[in-house]
Amino acid sequence: MIGHQLALLQRELWEHRSIYVTPAAIASVVLVLTLAGQVTVSAFGEGVDMAIVGASNVDDVHRRMALGGFLGLVTSIFALGALIVTIFYCLDTLYAERKDKSILFWRSMPITDAETVISKLITAILVIPLVALIAAAATQLLVLILSSIWVIIQGGNAGHLIWASAPLADMWISSLIVALAMPLWLSPFIGWFLFVSAYTKRSPLLLAFLPIFIVPMLEAMLPGRSHLLFNAIFVRTVKAPLFNVDEFSWFSDDKSFSMAEETISMIGSLDLTRFLGSPSLWAGLIVCGLFTTAAIYVRRYRDESY
């Protein structure tokens, strides 16, 4: 069974190359920009000294925050990339195989429709985020190595300025938690997209997004003016119980500068207990399960494809 599932996941990576091409492209851009930045700054002889002196004069907490902020920015670019890849992947994966009729080949193999659709769900929920996470971590390491080389060439102390100040462990552990948790939080959308992909005869993108906007609008027009679906759809996309929003205020609030070093951590801003205890999370997972089941059902029972 596990052998089958691995073969199916391998197949998704063969077919949907955007899963690793997109992070690779983002990594290249980030690295090129890093190098370009270093070359540009190096052109101003005095500026370089100022930058290094400046970095050396800042206290550890602020240097840590600055580097952490930069690394966090890199992670979020990869996260955004993964989000876009996931949307297009989910909408394409069960649609394309019907469009080119290769579904007949896949269904001639001794695999159930459930195994196949679940491999696609695992790809969306686990594989895409993890590939993006690994690419993000590798990019961060490379950026730091490139920066160290540059600092050393400029006569600075890379060990102190960069490696002692880069909150790598904090960054990576928190990113891993976010990469594992956020797809679960957004899983009702993933399930919905997979279902649309299995169901629609044309334009899956349109069919997937129209109801997301129209249904809450209709809901608001109905007597009672309920906002249940509006909350379920839109609030979910912007507000996850994983993030401890109060702790985030150090980002903008001046008072935070007086915070002790140990509180400035990404992990500290995550609240796993609240996340796992949130009824919204489990309700979302059930919705995802229902849509996935519907996608399996459609793939199995509809035979117009042949």
Add this chain to the structure above:
Amino acid sequence: MTSLVTARNVSKHFGDVRAVDNVSFEIEKGKITGLIGPNGAGKTTLLKAVLGLTDCDGELSVLGLDPFKQRKQLMQNICFIADVAVLPRWMRVSQLLDFVETIHPNFDRRRAEELLGRTKIRKKSKVRELSKGMVTQLHLSIITAIDAKLLVLDEPTLGLDIIFRKEFYGNLLNDYFDGERTILITTHQVEEIENLLTDIMFINDGRILLDQPMESLANTYVELLTSGENSATAKGFGPIFEREVFGKSVFLFEGVSRDKLEGIGELHTPSVADVFVAKVKGAEA
């Protein structure tokens, strides 16, 4: 003889349309059965039911399994090629072999590579880079390397040129068929396959019009070419179909002994295509 496929009163409706209408038949092990019928006759629906791709009413057992409910087990012992080239176009030949090797318990990779070695197909190529004929060759090579009990072919050579078509059926007989395996094949180019069939079934409007071994076809059906007064005599024997060719009448008889017809005109063994036309037109009349 063991029966691989047993259908009893199998029907499939699409709304009011009966695509398959109360059909019963058996396919025995080691046979090559041709399922012949015009477009829309219910051939594909019947094949889909056999392959577990669609459900149906009545009793249908394939290799002792319920094809719709036990599709996964069934697919370990059944292969099929559909009328469209369905191999995933983005896939490389090597990836295809890797995938089938992991998924299919009865796949012999070395055999597949040996068969592919005889063709111009390279393992690095993507399916989309291959011609339609080569895609079919590739599919047949993979299927030949799977030790399946039943092979179902739905118009496998549609759109291929004559060279590929001949080669396909040649390979099917030489490499695939070993007397143990069983093949169910549909096509509307009957002439091309009638020499390799052991059994033949006609289907029209969802009903089976004929189901018998090829060798008995010549005993059951006889064609008579005659003209003038003899035509009237011929009609007395109850031909199932009559047509005019160059001012002469051609009658087709079913179950009328040749002895009775000798002397009325020239006797021929009709081609499968002629019997087919007679049965379909005769059923409509």
